[in-house]
Amino acid sequence: MHVEAVRQAAVEALEEIKAKDITVLDVRKMTSLFDYMIVATAESARQTKALARNVQDKLKVLGVRVQGLEGEQTGEWVLVDLGDIIVHVMQPAIRTYYNLEQLWGGRPPAPHPTTWRTAPGAEPPAAL
Numbered sequence: 099m100h101v102e103a104v105r106q107a108a109v110e111a112l113e114e115i116k117a118k119d120i121t122v123l124d125v126r127k128m129t130s131l132f133d134y135m136i137v138a139t140a141e142s143a144r145q146t147k148a149l150a151r152n153v154q155d156k157l158k159v160l161g162v163r164v165q166g167l168e169g170e171q172t173g174e175w176v177l178v179d180l181g182d183i184i185v186h187v188m189q190p191a192i193r194t195y196y197n198l199e200q201l202w203g204g205r206p207p208a209p210h211p212t213t214w215r216t217a218p219g220a221e222p223p224a225a226l
Contacts, residue, residue, distance in 0.1 A: 101182045111156040112138045115149045123202050133182045143173025149187045150176040
């Protein structure tokens with residue numbers, strides 16, 4: 099099955115169980131490990147597990163081999179590995195904390211203020 103068809107089927111499986119904020123990231127220029135990353139939000143551990151299970155079931159019916167499944171015990175973040183496509187189903191707090199869209203979307207990270215100061219009379223650190 100063509101990767102674009104697998105991507106579409108995975109998104110439809112997520113929409114079927116009411117996943118929120120489904121984002122598809124094309125990461126072909128960033129890694130050779132997989133082509134697309136799909137990130138979706140679920141409101142509870144039960145919904146997270148149901149979404150991941152639905153993706154697995156729908157893709158298996160289409161003949162796609164599920165390479166792996168991680169995180170199903172806790173249900174906070176479940177990863178479904180479809181080979182060329184990785185599906186992350188996350189609860190809102192986990193999704194906000196890890197912010198995969200920023201990490202893989204190519205946007206520079208937001209600057210974090212530092213709390214260190216140069217000691218009196220010392221030279222400031224050289225810029226890298």
